[in-house]
Every structure is written in C-alpha cells, then in structure tokens.
Amino acid sequence: MAEKKLNIDELSIWDDAKQMLRKAEKDGVETAWDRLQQQSPHCQFGESGVCCRICTMGPCRISKKAPRGVCGADADVIVARNFGRFVTGGAAGHSDHGRDCIEALHAVAHGETADYSIKDTEKLLRIAEEVGISTENREPLEVAKDLAADFFENYGSTKGEVSFICRVPEKRQKLWAELGITPRGVDREIAEMMHRTHMGCDNDAANTMLHAARTCLADGWAGSMIATEVSDILFGTPTPRKARVNLGVIKKDQVNILVHGHNPIVSEKILEAVNEAEFIALAKEKGAAGINLAGLCCTGNELMMRQGIPMAGNHLMTELAIVTGAVELIVVDYQCIMPSLVQVGSCYHTKMVTTADKARFTGAEHIKFEMHNGMEQARKVVRMAIERYGMRDQARVEIPGEPVDIVTGFSNEAILQALGGSLDPLIEAIKAGKIRGVVGIVGCNNPKYKHDYCNVNLTRELIKKDILVIVTGCVTIAAGKAGLLVPEAIDQAGPGLQEICGALGIPPVIHMGSCVDNARILQLCALLANELGVDISDLPVAASSPEWYSEKAAAIGTYAVASGIYTHLGHPPNITGSEVVANLALSGLDDLVGACFLIEPDPFKAADLIDERIKSKRTALGLGA
C-alpha cells in the first residue's frame, strides 16, 4: 500500500470513482493510484526514451557523461528505436484483434461454426465490392470466403498496398508513396519495425520514425479498419440507440457480469447466454432478480454501440467496479486489462475468467473461446457467475449513484443516414461555419492525471467553439458521465452546433465506438476530403488523446498524424530525450505529412490551440475562420 495517504478528491472528477476509492481504502484494496505513488518518481532515462535494452552489451543510458551506447547509438537513434517498438506494440494489438475477426469471418464463410454468422449482408457485399471482389450473382458466404482471404492477405508479404488504400485521397496516396510509407502488409510492417530496431540496423532516427508511421498506417487503414468492418459484418453495423453509463449500472439484486477487453467475439456470446431463459431462471433460483451484463473499456464500447448494453466505466474504473463488491464475474478477452484485477477480485468474491490463449492471467480461470465453441463456453461462464452469486457478501456491497443516459451507435453508415444519405448537409454546415470543425477525442485514462478531467473539459470547450466532437474508447464514458452524449447537451454547445445538432436530433458529441473504431473516423475524414477534392490534411479536423496511456493510443496518434490529422496528446511519449525525434513529432512532420503532434496537458489551452489550427485550415480553404 502507499506510504503517503492519497488525497482522493484530487484523483478523479467523478463521485462514483471517489466513493469507490474510499471503499477501496477501507477494504484494504490496492489500486493503480497507490501503485503510481509507489512507482514515483519515474526513471528519467526511461521517461525521456534514452534507455536502451536492445542488446546485452548494455543496458545503456544516454547522458552527458555517456553520449553513446556501447554500440555507438546516440540519443536520437535510441529514442527512435524505442518509439518504433512502442507504437508497434499498439499496431500489433489492434491488428491481431483484426486477424481474430477475419478468422471468425473465414470460419463462418467456410461453415466451420454455428456460433457466428453474417449479421449485415448488405455491408459484407458493399465492403467486398469496395476492395474489388465481385458480388454479382454470388452467395454471400462465397463472397465472405473471398473477403476473408483478401483481408488475410492484408497481413502478408505479397501486397504492395493494403486493400483500403482505395479509401485514401489520391494526394495522400501520392505523398505516402513519395515518402515510402504506403502500408503494404500489417504483419510485415510490424516485423520490419522489429528488424529495423535490432542492434546495427536502422541508425537514422528520421528513417526509423518514417517506418513507425508506415507501421501505424497499416494499423489504421488495415488492421483496425478490418477489425471494425468485419465486426460490423458479423455482429451488425451500429445504429443510434440509448444506453447508460457509470458504476450505477451494476445491480445490487442481480448477478453482475462484467465484460472487459476489446473483441466482440467473446462478449456477444456472453450477451446471448445471459438472455437465455434457462440462466435467468437459474439466477432467480439462486435468489437474484436476474442477470445483469455491463461493459468496461472497449469490449464494453462494442456491446454498447451494437446492443445498447450499459457501461460500468473506463480504464481507471475497472478496478473500482470490482470494489463495489457486487461483481460475480469479470470475463475478459485482451488488451488494457490491468493484471491487478485478479488481486482486486480476490479481495471480494469476484471470479476473473480469461478467454484467449494469448491473454492469460496468473490466478484467473481460463475458459478458452474458439470459433466452434463460443456459445458453449459463454454458457459455462454465465453459469459460473450465477453460482458465485451465493458467495457475495451483501454487507460489503456499495454501488454508487444512478446511471447517466447516453445515445450511442454512430457508425458512418448511421451518420450518413441521419444526414439523409449524403455528407452534403455536414459539408454545408462546415462551409457555413455552423460546424467549424470536427475533432475526435479518443483513448484512455492515466492515473498521472486527475481522472477524466482533461477528457471532459476538452470536450466541453470544443463544442462551445462549434466544433463537433467524436468520441471513442475510454473517452466515451467520460463524455457520457458528463451528460454530453445526449441530444440535450446541445445546451452546452455553441450556437452553430446547437442549430445543426438540434435540427438533426443528435448530440454535439458523437459516440463512434471502440478504439479500433477510430478507423471509422479515418474513413469519415477520407470521405469528407474526397467529397471536397482535397487532402485530409486540408480539412478543419483534429484528433486528441488527452489522458492516453497505451502503446495503442500512440499508434493511433501516429496513424492520425501520418494520415494528415493534427493530433493533440496530453503528454508526450518517451521521446523528449532526442531533439531530432521531438522536433520531428512537434513540427517536422507538418512539412512531411501535413500534420504533427501537439503536446499540452491543460485541456483549456489545448482547446484554444486546436481551435487555432482549425481556424488556419478553414482560412486556407477560403472559409470564414
């Protein structure tokens, strides 16, 4: 436990979080904030990126006394290599998730599973046509076979460019080709990044950074985009629907199951099992009023977008959800799942179940989900949760507050439909300055910040300035809890946004999904650019990840910038030890790819700086600022 008492009021802006932090303290449960305190101060070499462990001639640390590693690498090379591997971890996360989706599509197409099916045939055919697969007079499953094969090839070594390059504005395609960063294959770029960063390979920081961009573009325009599109095909393309958020979605009188992770392949089956009469009856038999399923993080986003399932919380709420004492079972797939959840669960009666061989947790129960047994395994999990209901100590249960309403489900298809089938109304609103720009606010929490303070305040400030905000991932819950994901929130927006969103009956902050769904934002930007006949970098758009923590967030930021989208981060990645790399990130990239990073921890200042950028882009397009 922490040595110095934490000031709980300073840790989060939310009452539900503070209440659970007090309960955790009382219950003797260690949280991320305690561990952050133990781990502070952080190693300055690591934080500035100048520590190298890439070979055993080291480890080396760059300082004035020792300006080069044993091999001769200087700070620039070391920082670039570390950053390259960092974003590669993120790109690999999203993309390997995408691969699992393709495997499901392949299994469905080849009749190898009865547990999954094509839910959106129209989208299957549309996407197939888009990547050049003939659909005329063909059975959907035949088309699905070809689409799965094409998508697998997007991970291979034989393509010169990924399939969704067809979505990228021509100017940008040309720019990437000139820079040698056209993404060829997801796994190939990942493997090459790992190769380049081996000792004695790529020793030019700018060259390494360009391949980092290429690797991330493969994530954005292939790995993540494929994950999103295939998930829509298999589980349905999201449409607007209502849902609720915060810890209040956990029910005192019900069996509570939380899903956590990223891939809907597990959680969709859990949802089906939860609704089976047999299990509802069993839960009642055990004394519960029913079975309650709620989401955390991106698996939660996936279920909320498509099914309206409520969300208990974002990254820093995952431990605190268990601290309610009312969670029978948390079932996870992969990514962003704090290893501490096993320990937190063991302080209560909460069982942790892992489902993927690639993400096991010491101390958790492993119920392996495969294509052919998804339903069977889901039923096992639900039964296990119900059995644990009797072990709950109701005296230790404390569930804070009431959930907040939100509206979710804004896929690009849904947005187009809301706009009457064409982007023209949006473009007209942008041209007229009623919507001055669009900003995607995405990503995580990080205990180094007051929880959700930046996420919420940046969102609020931008809509005040008539900037439409799109949220995904953990920012969704922040915006939702702040009451910004409902049409009524137009009260908090500027007059232009108020008018447009009011007329359309949509919130001024649009929920577009999970973190792989940032690919939806890429696609929207490309659609707008193509419609206007400009490059993405000409648009009055920006991205932001105010409270990011993960390699995936850094990969997203990098593919956003390399796609031409100015990107704000609340704090820098570990690159400050190299002037070359830091300058490239903060300005040099603007010359190369028409966008760069902005680092600013203060959400109010960040809003102003993003606004400046949007003004300059509007002016360059000949629009009023």
Next chain:
Amino acid sequence: MAEKKLNIDELSIWDDAKQMLRKAEKDGVETAWDRLQQQSPHCQFGESGVCCRICTMGPCRISKKAPRGVCGADADVIVARNFGRFVTGGAAGHSDHGRDCIEALHAVAHGETADYSIKDTEKLLRIAEEVGISTENREPLEVAKDLAADFFENYGSTKGEVSFICRVPEKRQKLWAELGITPRGVDREIAEMMHRTHMGCDNDAANTMLHAARTCLADGWAGSMIATEVSDILFGTPTPRKARVNLGVIKKDQVNILVHGHNPIVSEKILEAVNEAEFIALAKEKGAAGINLAGLCCTGNELMMRQGIPMAGNHLMTELAIVTGAVELIVVDYQCIMPSLVQVGSCYHTKMVTTADKARFTGAEHIKFEMHNGMEQARKVVRMAIERYGMRDQARVEIPGEPVDIVTGFSNEAILQALGGSLDPLIEAIKAGKIRGVVGIVGCNNPKYKHDYCNVNLTRELIKKDILVIVTGCVTIAAGKAGLLVPEAIDQAGPGLQEICGALGIPPVIHMGSCVDNARILQLCALLANELGVDISDLPVAASSPEWYSEKAAAIGTYAVASGIYTHLGHPPNITGSEVVANLALSGLDDLVGACFLIEPDPFKAADLIDERIKSKRTALGLGA
C-alpha cells in the same frame, strides 16, 4: 573517451585486436570498449529485466518497495514480456532477411531481374519437392514461382504450420502441438508476441514464455531456414574450400572494400563488380595493385562459405578493421553493424555505404540496392571505393600480422558428400563413441568478455573431449584465428575425433555459415534424430553462444532449446529479476521441451557441464558415455 585508461591486454586474446586498440588510442578513436566503460555500471533494473516501459502510466521498476507496476504487473510478468519482445526483435531480424531472399527468388522466377539467377537448380527442385510442390516436367522457373509463393505464405496467417515442419521429428511435432507452440507463420507469431506484451494482455509469465518459444521456432524452422535455403538456391550451395581470416587479409597496396551485415544479395554483387576488368584497371590507374574484398560478420560468412572470400574479423573487430587506416569503403546491408562505424570511418578516409532502406545510418552514403539494379549499384560502390584510394594516408596505415588459413563451406549437402552420401558413418562414429557428441558454438562477441576468450577455449575444450564442434557467425572467425578450422587441427582433438576427421580429411571444427545458417544445424539434428528414430532432445548434442550480445542470438538459443537442444549461454538474458522465468529457462523447460539453458561464463566449466549432458544423453541411448 573513457575516463580510466583501458588495459588493452585484457580486452582481447588476439594480437591483431590489441595492436589496433593501441592504434585507436593513439589516433583518438573511440571503440566499443571505451563506451562500455562509460556505460558501466549498468542499470540493475534493466539488467535483471524488471524495468517496464510498455505504457506511459510508467515507466515502472520492480523493487521490494514497489513490487508491482502501476498496472499491477509483477516482476514475473514484466520480465517475461521484456524477454518476449527481446527474442522477437531477433526472430524478426532473421526472418525479414529471409523475406528479402524470397523477394529475390520471386523476382528471378518472374523474370523481373537480370542481376540474380538460380545457381543451384538441383537444390531448388529438391526443396520444392520437400515442401510438396510438384517438379515433374516443369521448368525450374515455374517451380521457383511456386516455391516463392509457398515461402511467402510461411510469413502469413493462413497456414497451421510452417512448411519445414516436415523436417521436424514426429515426436517433437506432437510435443509442440500439445504445448500449442507449433509455429504457424513467421510474421504472425511476431505480431502476436507484440500484441501479447501490450499492457493488459498476456499476464502469465509461463504463457508468455511459451509464445516466445513459438516465435523463435518460426524463426528457426521458417525465417532463418528459408533464408539459408533460398540463398543456396540463388547463390549456390556451399562446398568445402579454403579461405583466410584476421585483419591481415586487408592489403596495404590495394583498394580495400569491406562488406558487413547479413544478406548475400548485396555482397555477391559487390564481389562480381570487384572482379570486373574495368575496375581492376581503374584501381591500377589510381596506383593500387588491385581491389581487395574482405568480409565482416555474417555477410562475410556468406561470401566465405560460397566464394572463399577472406574475413577481416568478427563483431568486435569491425571498428578495428577501419582503424587499420587502409579501408576505402565499408558497404553494409543490415544487422549487427555498429552505428559507431560512421564515426570511426570519419577518423580516417573510410566511406560507409548503406544499401537497404530499412538500415540507414546518419552520416553514411545511401546507395539503395533493389532487385533490378543490384549490379549497377554494386559498380557505383566499387567505383566510389577506388576513387577514395587516393585519399588514403599511407603514413597512418598499419595492418597487423599474417592471415590464418581455414577451410569453410560445410553445408549439410557438403557434409553428406564428405560422408559418402549418407549420415551412417557419422552415426556409427557417434555410436562407437569416437565422436561423442556434436555441439554448435555460435554467435557474437560482447565487450563484457575478453574478446574471443570463451569462444576459443570452449571450442578447444570440447574437441579435446571428442566432441565435434560446428561453428557459425562470429565464432567462425574466433575458431579460424585459433587455427581450429583446418584439418591439421585434429592434433588438438581427442583420439576419436582425430581418427574420424583425419580419415575424412576434415577439421574437428566445422564451419557451417552465418547466423541464419544455424538452421543448417537444426536440420542436421533433425536428420540424425529421424535416422535414429528418436527426438532431437534424445541426441548427444548441445548448442552454445559463449559471448552473445544480440536479440538474434537469444532467439537462436530459444529455438534451439524449444527444438530439444540443450543450450549454453555465457551470460543470462535480462531475466534474473523473475524467479519464475529464470527457473523456467534453467530447468522447467527441460520438463516441457526436453532441453533448457545453461548459464556459465567460464568456458572450461561450461565444457565440463556440456560434456556431462552429452554423457547423460549417450547413456540414455544405451551408448557408452
């Protein structure tokens, strides 16, 4: 420069190295040893593997005070994740090199290059048959098309197992399947390893270590093996030939060009250009007696194995080769090329030329080699070297000693031929205890050790014990300089080895190639096991990398162990901070895969321990110890 004067006599066992270290000191040239001194003492967190920089909630360091990172990961998880990424860097290096070889084969097969061709058609057809490609009545280039396509698929997502699984003894295949570590696709395992090690994914150290094994198996039995086999097809399968080693191969009166890196695709073209009459005439015109090409590290091994080109030195000799002052140009492809070479070169007249976009060096000249322009670019490089001859200051030239003779070129095909077409004589010699076992000594140098002391002494000790030694990579030059790579070296071997090698006219230490060519050793072990009807782990064989430094060496060690080969390392990877991981590496793996690591810095003790292991394997096979 170093603060404390280095004791040069303690740094290397070689006179050529010591002489150049003294010259470097006099010339004010910084070397790896100076930088090692500046970087000492190393960070203990990094060295024991308990430092985590995988997300920006950290960096975190595990200690008694802080036993878990901010996310909750403990030392076991952190060490396993770091080790997983470490070997993945190595697997990616070898395998991306293999991909480049396939691209060359593909280009040749599809008539896209006139600069490369099939040099060993017999091997092309044999390998094609081996992986199930029909060759009957087909043109070799047609077969080559299919083989390239099959090999590309070995990097993809659609295969359940890599093609060369057909070489693996059945018992081992079954074991891998049971453990879930059958390698499926090279890039896929690499990407999955990066995914698993993202925050919140794989949080079970043993599970992560198993995937590390799988990733390395994909390197050994696909990436590296493909690199070796395709290189043989394109440039010829090595046959025994004479060559010479040490810095004495550099010529005072000639234009000296050094090739360094790993892939023969560049160096083979340089060799051709060097032999062109036009350039020899030009060199003479400039006052040189001719053009001298010599190798460093594994590109050197590749050229020596196939063409008998001399080797100037191994890893720690690369800087010192330039210190001779007689090197006009060093041309590199990728891997293990110290970034410092640019600086060392700039202290003399030595030009450094890079050839691969994936390995650029700030300050070097970039001449990009592509499939269609290999010869053209090679001629540019050779012309550039000749032009620089006039810039050489002969007063600063100092080339130590005379080269040492060696015999090289022992591919498995060559060994089989030497044995009369069958492994029977080798098996009979093993059964009779004349050859008590076989040990592959491979890998690098590391300035933490007295240069080549362990490499040479372990080799000497093992042959004394009638253990046949196979060398690759940087150990080759060590063994060569020690006079162990000639038939006359049987004088230093035990009586059994003396008899057998004497009868065959081969050295007691066999040079099998570069570091990707460790795949030849895997294949030889598999051939022996299959012939005897046992698993590889039953054989009286071992591997060793006494002075390793690189991620590739760790990947090789891991695939060796996972293939059933007991493997000695002179020092541990950065895993000592986790008992779980260290115990797994040092003993637990023995139960799982029938082999484990041995860590022992003393070459004499290591020889005894390896000998013990070989005795126990011989006994278990019912052979005399």
